[in-house]
Amino acid sequence: MATYNVDSRGTACPGPITDLIRAYRKAQNGDEIVLVANDPGAVPDSKAWCERTRNQFMGSKEADRIFEITIKVTGKKA
């Protein structure tokens, strides 16, 4: 199980989702993607993307207007 750390600070829509999708292409089921962004839109956008792709939105934390979003890759066809 690998963790992909994706730093999207300083980017706004669609930057964080672009970075997330790029990391997802490399990831396997069971891996985690940790997306760090300062665009508040990244949280609902990642949530919506997870729902649509059957990946798991594990949660988001906020500190000093930086959002850390954790996603578990579960949607890929085995």
Add this chain to the structure above:
Amino acid sequence: MKKIAIIGSGAGGLITSSKLAKDLSKQIRNEEVSITIFDRNLEQEFQPGYLEVAFRGTDPAKIIRRVEGLVSPGVKLVYENVEKVDLADRYLQTEGSKEKYGFDYLIISTGSSPDYKQISGLREDNMDFHTDAYNSNLIYQRISKIKSGRIVVGIAGLPYKCPPSPNESAFMLDEYFRKQGLRDNVEITYITPFTRIYSAESINEVIEPIYEKRSIGSVTAFNTDYVDTDRKEINSMEGETLKYDYLFLTPPHKTASFLKGTEFSDEDGWVKVDRRDLHITSYGDSFAIGDTTNLPISKAGVEAHLEGIVVANNIAAEINGMERKYRFTGRTQCSMETGFHKATFVVGTYDKPVEKIEPSTMNYMEKKVMEKIYWGSLHGHYEWLFKYHFKEDYFQD
């Protein structure tokens, strides 16, 4: 003698060389400064014109110019590609050569190009208008033979250049088949890995109703995994399949191969630069601009141009012993044709989110003006116009 090396004679490399040649004309005449562009291409193409060639049958010769006619006096051309850059020791080497070309300043503007290795099967069946004028022309010839069938168009992977271009191709295909009276025989479906038809919500609000009105279907959050050319199916990473007869997908893009694995690029080869002055992080006299940077903005000619102005200004100022520093604003401006002589624009900066701009004939005309002035703009002839148009977004100082 200060040696300035530019890698790539595309949109970014040429405007940078033109502004440097203008600001440093005296020093070039006195042989205190040299500017050299490295690129094996003898010709350049107006890439936004690929859409017109592929979907409207425009003569490809109209969007091609010889590079020698695009450079300003004083700029030298070396028609060779670069295969190695050593930023610490300040030299580059061209393909197959052991000779070390030393430089005092370096600008990398090597663009981006389709990467078919990421999606198996895609190259075989795809009609790709992101490669060159010749292939775009072949697409038009193939479209002319389509009388009915299922068309799948859209984004196969990220990143790619010109974010609106996949949507434009959907609108232009719709227009083409309507004009032929064949639209009812042709199903058009747009696919995208984003959760919206256009990634930025403001533009999505503008174009979603047009998709509905024109009966262009859409499948969002679709991550293309591979294409099965025998079964004529696109397979997503999540196990969905989509049938197609004709494919017009925008592939994910890659950087020039010599950038991969260097200490100054990220794991995919995109060059790590400062988002304001474009210097390659940790090297103050080397820069990268345009598509090849890892900046989280559109890969588009407008960015390459405005970044080139910032870099050229700052290098010339330093050589002239001046303090004046420009800073790039992140300004983007990509036109999106919505068909039937209308267009919208995707406009934003680092600090301002993408605006909502309704499609109009005026916008379409503005796009056409850009086509007319493109080659002259590489010479720097229209900076007065861009300054007026972009206002505070032209650069910060």
